[in-house]
Amino acid sequence: MLEIIYQDEWLVGGQQTVRLAGSSPAGSIRDEKVVVMQTVRDQIGQHVFTAHRLDRPTSGVLLMGLSSEAGSPFVLNSLSQHLIQKRYHAIVRGWLTDDAVLDYPLVEELRQNCRQICPRE
DSSP states (O other): OOEEEEEOSSEEEEEEOHHHHTOOSSOOHHHHHHHHHHHHHHHHTSOOEEOOOOOTTOOEEEEEESSSTTSHHHHHHHHHTTSSOOOOOOOOOSOOOTTOOOOOOEEEETTTTEEEEOOOO
8 A cells, every 4th residue: 555645636646665666576667666556546546657756765755647648747847847856865874963964976886777875076
């Protein structure tokens, strides 16, 4: 079950958990997307269309269009115009002072198709 946290006549937003994202038996990103979309479709009784994706293993709000027109183009346009803001929170070990700021970019390791946090150079 996916917790539906937003729905209007164009979009539905659900809270995707890491567990749900990895619940596809085959394990591919495409299979995981199908599992999430089928789950939401069954919950709301309506087909949904991909608007964007969450990298695995990531939890967060996943937006889906209730029509093909309200899916990807709308969300991507809204993201590029900063009408929708993404915020990331990290789970880390150790202690920080109240005024500490961690500002490390994510870099993509093309050979391994992964991302890692590394210090600025």
